[in-house]
Amino acid sequence: MHLQEIILCSTSPTSSASGSGSITLHDIQTGSSLASFKQTSARSNSTAVVTTQNGQGGFMLSAQPEKSIMNVYNFQKDQLALKIVLPEKLSCIAVDPKGLYCAGGTSQGRVYLWEIASGIMYNAWDAHYRQVNVLRFTHDSAALISGSDDSAVGVWSTSSLVDDGSQNDLPTAFCTLTDHTLPISDIAVGIGLFPTCRILTASADHSVKLWDLSTHTLLTTFQFPHPIQILAWDVTERLFFAASSSEEGSIHQVNLFKQREDKFARSGLEAIGGGGIADIIRIDGEGQSEMGRKRLISVGQSITTLSISLTSSHLLVGTQPGLIQIYDIASHQLLRTISTHKGFSITHLSTMLKPPDLVGHVSLSLGGAGDAKEPMPVRHITPFQRMRDPKAREAHEVGIMLPPSSSRPNEAFFDYPTDELLRDYSVFIQPSGSDSQTQSTGVSLQSRVSELENEVVKLREQLGKAKGINDTMWETVVQKMVNESKSKGKGDENAGSDGFVALGDEDEGRRRKRSRA
Numbered sequence: 001m002h003l004q005e006i007i008l009c010s011t012s013p014t015s016s017a018s019g020s021g022s023i024t025l026h027d028i029q030t031g032s033s034l035a036s037f038k039q040t041s042a043r044s045n046s047t048a049v050v051t052t053q054n055g056q057g058g059f060m061l062s063a064q065p066e067k068s069i070m071n072v073y074n075f076q077k078d079q080l081a082l083k084i085v086l087p088e089k090l091s092c093i094a095v096d097p098k099g100l101y102c103a104g105g106t107s108q109g110r111v112y113l114w115e116i117a118s119g120i121m122y123n124a125w126d127a128h129y130r131q132v133n134v135l136r137f138t139h140d141s142a143a144l145i146s147g148s149d150d151s152a153v154g155v156w157s158t159s160s161l162v163d164d165g166s167q168n169d170l171p172t173a174f175c176t177l178t179d180h181t182l183p184i185s186d187i188a189v190g191i192g193l194f195p196t197c198r199i200l201t202a203s204a205d206h207s208v209k210l211w212d213l214s215t216h217t218l219l220t221t222f223q224f225p226h227p228i229q230i231l232a233w234d235v236t237e238r239l240f241f242a243a244s245s246s247e248e249g250s251i252h253q254v255n256l257f258k259q260r261e262d263k264f265a266r267s268g269l270e271a272i273g274g275g276g277i278a279d280i281i282r283i284d285g286e287g288q289s290e291m292g293r294k295r296l297i298s299v300g301q302s303i304t305t306l307s308i309s310l311t312s313s314h315l316l317v318g319t320q321p322g323l324i325q326i327y328d329i330a331s332h333q334l335l336r337t338i339s340t341h342k343g344f345s346i347t348h349l350s351t352m353l354k355p356p357d358l359v360g361h362v363s364l365s366l367g368g369a370g371d372a373k374e375p376m377p378v379r380h381i382t383p384f385q386r387m388r389d390p391k392a393r394e395a396h397e398v399g400i401m402l403p404p405s406s407s408r409p410n411e412a413f414f415d416y417p418t419d420e421l422l423r424d425y426s427v428f429i430q431p432s433g434s435d436s437q438t439q440s441t442g443v444s445l446q447s448r449v450s451e452l453e454n455e456v457v458k459l460r461e462q463l464g465k466a467k468g469i470n471d472t473m474w475e476t477v478v479q480k481m482v483n484e485s486k487s488k489g490k491g492d493e494n495a496g497s498d499g500f501v502a503l504g505d506e507d508e509g510r511r512r513k514r515s516r517a
Contacts, residue, residue: 003353003424005310006034008049009324010062010348011341012041021344023047023060023073025358028309028326028351031338035359037073039080041065044304045092045134047348050099050379052355057378061102063090070104074378075355076362081378087112087124087386094135094144099379101158103144105132111146113161118396119382121389123161125171127154136187142194143174143213147184153177153201155213157194167390175216179277181205188233188240200240202228208242208254210273220273222254223282232306232315241297241315242283243306249299249319251306252283253332297332299325307349318346 005028011021023037042062052058052075059081062071068089072082090104095116104112109128114121128148136145137158144156155174160166174195182204190198195213202208204227210219226244233240243251257269273279283295302320309316314335315327324338324346354361357376385392 003427005029005351006354007316007324007338008060008348008350008352009318009338009341009346010040010042010047011322011344012043012065012347014320014322014343014345021347023062024340025354026324026338026340028314031324031336031340033340034354034361035075035078037078037080040071040073042347044347045094046090048093048095048102049350049352050095051352052357052376055376057357057376058099058355059379059381061093061095063093063104065089070384072381075358076375076378078359082381082383084383085386086384091131092133092135094137096137096141096158097139098141100141101137101162102384103135103137105135105146105148107131109148109150111135111144111156113144114384115162117380117382119384120393120396121385121387122393123167123171124388127156127171127173128152130183133184134187136189136199138189138194138197139191140193145187145189145199147187147201149183151178151180151182151184151203151205153180153184153187153199153211155195164393167388167393175213177201177209177211177216177218179209179218179221180207182227185227185229185245186231188231190233190237191235198237200231200233202231202242204228208240218277219279220275221277221280223280224252225283226250230303230306232308234308234312236312241306241308243303243317245302247302249301249303249317251297251299251303251315251317253295253297253329254283255295297327304346305349307351309351310353316349316351318349320345322346324349 007026007028009024009026011024013019013021020039021041023040025034025036026032027034037060040062041064043065046063046065048061050058050060057074057076059075060073062073063069063086064071066089068086070084070086070090070093071080072084074081086104088106088108088110090112091107092105094103095101100116101122102114102116104114105127106112109126109130109132111125111127111132112121113123127146128150130149132146132148134147137143138145142158144158144161146154146156148154154176156171157174160174161171180201180203184201184203186202188200190200192198197213198219199211199213200208201211206224206227208222208224208228208231210222211217212219222242224242224244226246228242229245230243231240232243238257239253239255241251241253243249256272258272260268260270273281297315297317299317299319301323303317304320305318307316308314308329313329315329317325317327319325322339322341322344324341325334326336326338327333328335356362362375
């Protein structure tokens, strides 16, 4: 198994385009299309995804703008799996991270909450006075957050919405955030358990506000030169991106920290904001300051959606003409442009791990009886109720898919060895190259292995030659030293018994001449 990050993109036709849009999966590294699901034209905030997990296949929900219909797709088939008839047309939808509940908002300010597996309508209430533009669940599925044209943000506890004892009562909001003055355009939810998490709200009043849900208080207000339409918040909550809906397509990067120096001239980082209602941070536009230019990305086209990759290294931008642009967050460099959807507006962008049960790319199956293999089961989805039915709610049952039993009690049905996980993780987090650099495939890896093996053979041959030369030099040096020691031994044999060496004939003649004199 190999970890691979992909892009999920939803499109809708523009006024000049004909036909319907689609939901398409792209490889984030190459931009190539992996799968496409037709016959859908969802608008912004009208597409929801549940990933494949716990041995069950995921699915995608897409609310249609002109009809009270929701399309359902699963990753194992490239065809429409189910059409759900809704009580009325939905302006936005959201699915909780666990894949249990689906919420839908309407143009009249009404919000519906269904259980996906049974189709039971748990609640339906008038949450706002005007159209609901965006719905978001917290990461622990404990709360539903709604933003509307009435400039209010409602926070609703999921447990109170599904409580059987309060079905005859009007739902009461956990809190209502009312500091904005114009319609709410987007909401970003931070990591953490409800209500200790924080949220960002964007509005047409040129502001983005940071809220603390546990105290129901406003922490900081960020004021921009243009109305903000889309938000993207880093998972570590170090920074967020805010995009305007203007034709210039400007994206502001807002860091939630700043450099500081203490009295000893030591540098460090500190969080910004937190001063409450009076704390207003103005974000400079292009050309106002050097810092403002460094934090500004100019796309040059009207922006419709934003998303940050799983590794928090790439910023994905969807535009009105149908382009998907991928930027490096650290340098703001444009790495890649996907132009497959020209003529269609990009309405949704998100990143996820490649589903193992993706049609045409299946890489995992659960073992059945004998040698037969059965495909991974898909999460059960029941058509949603169009009105509340207390009797059906009291008698409803939800089927749960249990993993197959194992011969060893501690063995999981999906065995992912630790060494393989670490190897895949290292490949997953490696930095991406430019467009000219291609990712290593199985063939390239095999050729690289062959090259290394040939190089090892050559190095061994050279090592053998070097050893031969070294042995020859060693034998020569040793032989020379032995010969020198032998010649010295012969000279010692000519020495007298008193230790003096015998003189030659010439020296003896000179001695006799001196004695005569």
